[in-house]
Amino acid sequence: MNKLLGAVATLALLAVADNAHAARDYVWSAGSSTVFPFTTRVAENYSKKTGRKSPKVESLGTGGGIKMFCGGLGERYPDMANASRPIKASEYATCQKNGVKDxxxxxxxxDGIVIASDKKGPTFDFKLEQIYLGLSNQTLRGGQLVKQPYKTWNEVGGNLPRARILAYGPPPTSGTRDAFVELGMEAGAAKLPTLAAMKKADEKKFKATVSPMRTDGGWIDAGENDNAIVGTIEKTPNALxxxxFSFLGENAARIKGAAINGVLPTPHTIATGQYPLSRSLYVYVKKSQIGVTPGLREFINELVSDAATGRGGYLRTRGLILLPAPQHVIMKAEAKAxxxxxxxxH
Known part of the structure; x- marks a missing residue:
């Protein structure tokens, strides 16, 4: 009898332990600081409509969020990753290795990546290649690759203001940084014949040459808090x-965006791709967690709803550039399925 009672007691303790490690009772999303305001707003509306516990939304940068997301399955890992660039093949492989299959x-x-300055500061209209020339660690001067020598923007190009080169931007873990390097630095460098030839001959060498940001103080990693960058450039003369783009929209009375190749960042130029630093925004979801994490399916439905991301949706007031209506219909159907x-x- 004592042995039987002991066995029952052990089973009871195991049941308690299992319950202590039961699935979370809230949705967990982590990643991009650019996507953060949008998923936060969706989380607020989801909670109001469903009465469920508010989702946990973390701003860690795209790379940091995807790393956590791909760490494994279960309550210790996020259900969703917010990203301001597509997931990389190497990240996807890590997910697969750790059991995050579907x-x-x-x-x-x-969204568009903007190069902004104080409203009262000089006006910039960059040629795409000037972004590379002014902000890279190695740059071209007289047709030769040299350690970054330029101190003011007018040294880079006569069309630019006589202002010191000082730019505050996101760190390497940020999807905004990745996209800025690809769409600004690398695309700008590829417009220069010497570097275009290098890219054609050895793309890996090209990226290693043109992608690193300058390290002499002309570029400063300013963390994942984009609002802090806004405050810094407002207080620092001539800083960029x-x-x-959403942060430009929220602070339009204080700061202004630079044109690139004569095109200013606007909802229209970003959605149509006319603005050179345009990009797509993503949320990645573990399919295996849908139906396991309480409320995850409802959260996804809220994100893709007409009320949130459809024409006139409430995320538009947060600065989101909406998908064209036919794309939104397809996205909504695929997400719900x-x-x-x-x-x-790649």
Whole structure:
């Protein structure tokens, strides 16, 4: 009898232990600082509509969020990753290795990366290659690759103001940084014949040459808090800030965006791709957690709803550039069906 009672007691303790490690009773999303304001707003509306516990939304940068997301399955890892660039093939491989097999990719809108300055400061109209020339660690001068020598923007190009080169931007863990390097630094460098030839001959060498930001104080990693960058450039004469378009919209009375190749960042130029630093925004979801994490399905439905990301949706007031209506219809259907993404190619 004592042995039987002991066995029952042990089973009871195991049951308590299992309950202590039961699935979370809230949704957990982590990643991009650019996507953070959008998923935070969706979380607020989701909680009001469902009465469920508010989701946990963390701003860690795209790379940091995807790293956590791909760490494994279960309550110790986020259900969703917010990203301001597509997931990389190497990140996807890590997910697969750690058991995160079926991933739903939701492209829910567009954003532009802006180069902004204080409203009262000089006006900039960059040629794309000037972004590379002024902000890279190695740059071209007289047709030769040299350690960054330029101190003022007018040394880079006569069309630019006589202002010291000082830019505050996101750190390497940020999707905004990744996109800025790809769309600004690398695309700008590729417009120069010497570097275009290098890219054609050895793309790996090209990226290693042109992608590192200058380290002499002309570029400063300013963390994941884009609002802090806004405050810094407002207080620092001639300083530039690099961040998502939504932060420009929120602070239009204080700061202004630079033109690139004569095109200013606006909802229209970003959505149509006319603005050179345009990009898509994503949320990645573990399909296996849908139906396991309470409220995850409802959160996804709120994100893709007409009320949030449809024409006139409330995320538009937060600065989101909406998908064209036909794309939104497709996105909504695929998200609700839990369509699994194909492996990325790069």
């Amino acid at each position: 991933i739903v990719e939701i492209k829910f809108g567009f 800030g690099v961040f998502g 839990g369509k699994v993404m194909a492996p990325p190619t």
